Amino acid sequence: FSTSTPQNNNNNNRCSTTSLSVASTPPQQTSTPYDTVKVDLSSGRDYPIYIGSDFTDTEAATLIRQHIHGKRVLLITNDRIAPLYLERYQQLLSDNSVDDKELVVDTVVLPDGEENKTYDVMAMVLDKALGLGLDRKSTFVALGGGVIGDMVGFASAVYQRGVNFVQIPTTVMAMVDSSVGGKTGVNHPLGKNMIGAFHQPQCVFIDTSTLNTLPDRELKSGISEVVKYGLIRDAPFFEWQEENMTKLLERDPEATRYAIRRSCENKADVVQADELEAGVRATLNLGHTFGHAIENGSGYGTWLHGEGVSIGTAMAATMSEKMGWIDEGLKQRIYDILESADLPVKLPRDSPMKVETFNKLMSLDKKVADGQLRLILLQGELGNCKFTGEFDTGALQETIEEFVKEIEA
Ligand SMILES: NC(=O)c1ccc[n+]([C@@H]2O[C@H](COP(=O)([O-])OP(=O)(O)OC[C@H]3O[C@@H](n4cnc5c(N)ncnc54)[C@H](O)[C@@H]3O)[C@@H](O)[C@H]2O)c1
Ligand SMILES: O=C(O)C(=O)C[C@@H](O)[C@H](O)[C@H](O)COP(=O)(O)O
Numbered sequence: 001f002s003t004s005t006p007q008n009n010n011n012n013n014r015c016s017t018t019s020l021s022v023a024s025t026p027p028q029q030t031s032t033p034y035d036t037v038k039v040d041l042s043s044g045r046d047y048p049i050y051i052g053s054d055f056t057d058t059e060a061a062t063l064i065r066q067h068i069h070g071k072r073v074l075l076i077t078n079d080r081i082a083p084l085y086l087e088r089y090q091q092l093l094s095d096n097s098v099d100d101k102e103l104v105v106d107t108v109v110l111p112d113g114e115e116n117k118t119y120d121v122m123a124m125v126l127d128k129a130l131g132l133g134l135d136r137k138s139t140f141v142a143l144g145g146g147v148i149g150d151m152v153g154f155a156s157a158v159y160q161r162g163v164n165f166v167q168i169p170t171t172v173m174a175m176v177d178s179s180v181g182g183k184t185g186v187n188h189p190l191g192k193n194m195i196g197a198f199h200q201p202q203c204v205f206i207d208t209s210t211l212n213t214l215p216d217r218e219l220k221s222g223i224s225e226v227v228k229y230g231l232i233r234d235a236p237f238f239e240w241q242e243e244n245m246t247k248l249l250e251r252d253p254e255a256t257r258y259a260i261r262r263s264c265e266n267k268a269d270v271v272q273a274d275e276l277e278a279g280v281r282a283t284l285n286l287g288h289t290f291g292h293a294i295e296n297g298s299g300y301g302t303w304l305h306g307e308g309v310s311i312g313t314a315m316a317a318t319m320s321e322k323m324g325w326i327d328e329g330l331k332q333r334i335y336d337i338l339e340s341a342d343l344p345v346k347l348p349r350d351s352p353m354k355v356e357t358f359n360k361l362m363s364l365d366k367k368v369a370d371g372q373l374r375l376i377l378l379q380g381e382l383g384n385c386k387f388t389g390e391f392d393t394g395a396l397q398e399t400i401e402e403f404v405k406e407i408e409a
């Protein structure tokens with residue numbers, strides 16, 4: 001599967017509901033409080049992504065509660081986010097005065113961290129739900145970053161064979177990527193996200209104000225997935241990022257909101273074309289086969305997901321250039337944009353990664369089919385990539401060796 005750069009349709013209305021478009025215009029004065037991007041799935045399973053900032057409690061409650069159909073809600077977060085946002089969201093979700101529903105909202109606080117993205121921690125949600133006697137009309141609400149979103153999504157996929165869930169992402173990573181598209185799951189010692197399910201949320205509610213408390217390292221980590229959309233399918237977005245990276249790092253509100261919206265549009269577009277990753281959706285995995293190996297091989301939590309993806313993207317670019325699929329100039333632009341976001345493009349001196357670690361962990365990647373490793377590589381002009389098992393294995397080994405040698409040098 002290969003991709004090409006989408007056309008810009010010059011849609012100037014930033015406040016309308018969009019679905020397929022990947023061509024929203026760069027930030028301008030906005031007159032309504034939030035944008036809506038629609039994820040258009042088959043069989044009436046469409047859902048909205050609301051993107052705004054400084055929502056009042058009533059605005060937030062009104063929007064989210066429309067997507068809650070039973071009477072019981074389980075709001076799940078972690079012990080780092082709970083002191084910041086849990087009380088507010090529990091209260092606003094319980095505000096029965098905004099509509100005619102009578103919701104009861106219970107909460108669960110999980111331990112923070114990628115190292116806690118495990119089956120056992122996820123099962124704490126199931127235990128709590130069963131203990132509370134929640135039935136199949138209940139809704140789980142994920143308040144947090146990608147770790148919470150993936151675990152709560154998975155818990156809601158398996159609780160009584162599936163209950164509804166809502167995503168309230170609070171990191172850039174979760175706002176631009178993980179809250180959208182229905183990939184849910186947990187890690188296993190043998191591989192990232194190895195246990196999971198596809199289960200789509202009822203809605204995604206993004207209040208960018210929550211990013212005010214997000215540490216810089218986490219912000220930058222999320223930017224690696226923003227870069228990804230530009231590389232795999234949206235060259236104009238990549239060029240916009242080249243011009244606006246400083247604004248993103250400085251948390252300029254308009255630039256941030258634009259990057260989130262355009263990322264969500266790109267993700268929605270891919271997911272609605274291939275919800276279950278039969279083909280083109282795999283392109284969202286650019287850099288991830290390398291990156292997941294680095295995350296696991298270094299010990300979950302040592303590297304943030306976006307940092308692993310950043311090094312993995314540098315590796316994919318290096319390998320693509322070795323095979324002559326992209327030119328040196330494009331490879332350099334890729335390194336430049338990642339470095340301009342202060343993201344890593346090589347492994348550090350103390351990295352435990354060896355050539356064998358890469359080979360072993362990559363051979364367990366979920367895209368392996370009948371024993372054949374398949375990768376997303378860049379090919380041709382900016383904005384084009386290819387998901388394929390047909391590549392030069394020598395170039396792959398050379399790339400891995402080069403990155404490992406840098407550690408040892
Ligand atoms: N399902 C998908 O499609 C998808 C896509 C991308 C990433 N992921 C997964 O997402 C995970 C990474 O997500 P992440 O980068 O959000 O990490 P994370 O969920 O661990 O959050 C990062 C850190 O920031 C804290 N935090 C979250 N929001 C905060 C806020 N507003 N203020 C202060 N601190 C806050 C968290 O508690 C955590 O310590 C990985 O497990 C990755 O595999 C999944
Ligand atoms: O939504 C997708 O599809 C993605 O691949 C998005 C990725 O950024 C994300 O990290 C995802 O969790 C990776 O999925 P996996 O199938 O490689 O575990």
Ligand SMILES: [Zn+2]
Binds near residue numbers: 177225288309
């Ligand atoms: Zn990712």
